[in-house]
Amino acid sequence: MPTGAVPVRSLSPAHAAELRAAAESLLDRFSELPTHPGMLAELPCVATALSESVHDACRPVDTADGLFVLTGLEVDDAALGPTPAHWSSAGDTAAVHDVVLLLLSAVMGVPLAWEGQQEGRYVHNIVPSPGHEAEQTGASSSVLLSPHTEDAFHPGRAHLLLLSCMRNPDAVATTAASVRRVRLSDEDVRLLSRPELPILPDDAYAEAQGYAGDPQPVPTLWQSPDGPTLRFDPAYTPLERAGAEHRAAYARLTDELSRVATAVSLEPGQVLVVDNDLVVHGRVPFTARYDGTDRWLKRSSIRVPGRRTRPSAERFEHGYGQKVLEAYDA
């Protein structure tokens, strides 16, 4: 898998310090709580006031790769404390990094959360967890996390996904592949643009998995006014329900995505920004340490107001009863 081809945008030490100071001042005002509703409400105002260079580094993804790495943030490993063993014990640890990520997110759009995932938090902790090694969720480790659109089952899924690295001592790679790099026949594009199969809620959404309504079929590919987009999660797509022709086209898309995939081993202080309409992401398998030094990412999801990357029929989807929350009124 090629590496090093990923576009990089650098923040200077002064701009990293500016972000940190803005985050610390917010935490100071709101009881050190990175989930405080008052703090969330202040985000757009504080984000707007950040310097021009920070805004420039956060401009929309502007290549067919559909992603970039923002580099240069401050992470003091000793101050982080041990990597939590599970998202639920992460609590408000390393809160300043949550708020820095929320500020970057607020520059790019509106941070979103899910009622049914990680207690409705706007920043998720992605750590390997005992007992979850073989799942298709962020908590796994020993298996390949197959390339997927984040929250593909839901019409309110993020436009942008941010993965911010706290630590990654074994240089475990996130994988990414853009639909704008694949080559498919017109016939395959036609087949995959038909709403043939549903995408079911993933294992991070226990409640949605029990939803009583019928799963609704959705297109895998869509030609948006801004170019081709995709919605893809093979691990949660009941492919056996499709005809042979459709399955073969889906398999060719899967092969193409693997052909064009890149691997990004995030380092502390780097944020991977993924356009969730263009790019599927995953992760290579690794052996968890479970000794407090494990890989630790923080993740945020963003809606970009005014985007035209979704078929209008998505408005009628039930989303398996899952509710999207927004950090503030945009």
Ligand SMILES: O=C(O)CCC(=O)C(=O)O
């Ligand atoms: O651990 C990673 O690199 C990516 C995990 C993932 O798919 C996610 O956090 O959405």
Ligand SMILES: [Fe+2]
């Ligand atoms: Fe993911």
